[in-house]
Amino acid sequence: MKVALLGNPNSGKSSLFNQLTGLRQKIGNFPGVTVDKKIGFCKIKSNVEVEIIDFPGTYSIYPGSLDEQVVLEVLANPDSPDYPDLAVVVVDATNLKRNMLLFEQVSDLNIPCILALNMLDSALDLGIEVNSMKMASLLGVPVVEINAREGIGLEGLKLAIFKQLEKREYHHNVSILDEEYSLLADKVKEEYDIKNSYLALQYLAQSQKLAFLGFEKQKELQQLAKANSFDPDRFQSNDTIKRYADIGGTLAEAVRTTGVKKETVTEKIDRVLLHTVWGYVIFIGVLFLLFQAVFALASYPQDWIDAGIGELTGWLSSLLPESKLTDLLLDGVIAGVGGVLIFIPQIAFLFILISILEESGYMSRVVVLMDRLIRRFGMSGRSVVPLISGMACAVPAIMSARTIGNWKDRLITIMVTPLMSCAARLPIYTIIIALVVPEQKVLGVFGLQGLLLMGLYLLGFFSALISGWLMKLILKSKERSYFVMELPTYKRPRWSQVFYTVYEKVKTFVFEAGRVILAISIVLWVLSSYGPGEDFNKAEEIVSTQFSGLDDVQLENEIASYKLENSYAGHFGRFIEPVIKPLGYDWKIGIALITSFAAREVFVGTMSTIYSIGSSADDERTIKARLKKEMNPETGKARFDIATSASLLVFYVFAMMCMSTLAVVYRETKGWKWPMIQLGYMTALAYLAAFVTYQLLK
């Protein structure tokens, strides 16, 4: 048995879903569309279990975004695998008139409904008293009082579901079916073999959105509508207005409003948070705290994971026999898995904080504050969240772009978010800046190195805005969308809801993006651990005859570096050298560029391997010293002079050097097209910018 959970956004539908199903939920896809489907299971009686499908929140069955379209596509298609036996429509009692619209429409599609009255306590505070018994008798279907937040009334709801599934009761109000429409509805019913008049009219009004009909039928229906001068907009308008009139009648009998409207808490808070000056000051303060918290809190578990992986590698390498297979397990698989795990604390903390901001209702106010400023760059106020999160890590940031309803705004946001300098670029920035920029103060207070670092972040931010502006000019969108949205009242965050969100995001990251990162790590390991010909296979002999006076550790380092030079990755590095030479790089930097494709921070590790520092890869001082010593044989000057270093910095500001990001863009856009375009444009941008930088400073 399938039970659909339907309701307006912010009606408490997701809370109810979590309350009913607990952790027994999974995420799937609705067939043919890019919208996540949440399914859970719930025991409504000791021996009866039902499947509960959480549909995207919607105000009506006339969809305004792709998410909402799913509701129509399933409810208008009795043959859909997700078609429910019963619908629980969750309504917010503080705004019954608007919330009942969806209930009426779903009922008229001949789906047995239960009306779940939520937020009765808030309604009572506003002086709204709802008589649920009266409503049930007026509507002819079960009306259940619940408190989805606290989980009150769940047993009553389960009982109602059980009874409604046994003996179905319907509510009908096809008040819009006057003569004009009923004749036409009969025609469609006969032609397409359907029984419900309201559904027949939906066939006519929204045939374009009903993909399951097939192209032929959609075209036929459009012609039929045209031949009978059926105006879909007028029909929808009639539908809405007449339903509101009917709902008004029901509510007049079942709802009593007392008391005059006072200024609510939400209005008082908004006066401060949306203030012309204080609004922005507070917003910047919140941002500042968010970053501090993410960096400060995530660094501890990240250190533990890092240490744990190190311990595990050490333990396994002492346990397992020395072989290629062991190397693959340790340097390929475990290193790859570690690369995935290390991101989890940042993702988790960022999402905990962001979902608290969302849950409390503050995020909608940020959208209001930023919309005007960011709109000219092809995005909407809703893009602010991903852009900000992108400074920690692009992976969760891109996942959070889902809140953007408009596909074009969302796509532009996804495409430019990786330009925001993420935490992984920090090691590269700091090492190279420390290499060429002296530690001195500007104007007595600002460190020069710190200023340059900030400059790199700003470079990323402004290029994200400019790229967004360019994409706005190029991309065309047929989807008409509106900004108008509800500003939910301020609420205490529901911790269980925060937990579910974080749990789901982390799980998605580990299993979806993690797979790709793991695969790439293994490929990189193979490429840098094997090489063609004598040079690679006899590296030990060649190096030991060449450097006979070295001790064991130094010799091992020399061998490792010689092997890398002659591995497939090394050959590839030299193969691409002509391409990167105009940027001021040699083949060694080339290898680091390639390996850093798995993740940017790999750059530092690879550089340290190439410059044979060996096991003490994390000791910056040694890497720095080595890099400083490295000479450019052609010029006789230092390899990392101002020009090459600046070119590298600029390259990493723009380059899409992150497998995880590409994997997550692939997942979010459901295809390889956009991640490939993103890789292309960011690489081109990085190359050009690095080229210009090097040539100017050379």
Place this chain on the structure above:
Amino acid sequence: MVTETHLTLADIPKGSKAEVIGFHDIPLSLRLMELGFAPGAEIKVDCHAPLGCPVCISLDGDYHLTLRKSEAETIEVKLV
């Protein structure tokens, strides 16, 4: 249809109340009606974001909405 005053929601100052008379943008009006913006509804303008857009308004009860100025301009209202 142009009325004598043709006042739109965008003209209503902060803190004032207005009643919805009609819409100039049909597709947008369908969306607005779903959100409870039917003709006859009473609206209070709570605030304008800095730079005048978006506009924040409230309807009956504790129900708040925000919309862009360009959207507010398509809603014809009269002052209450």
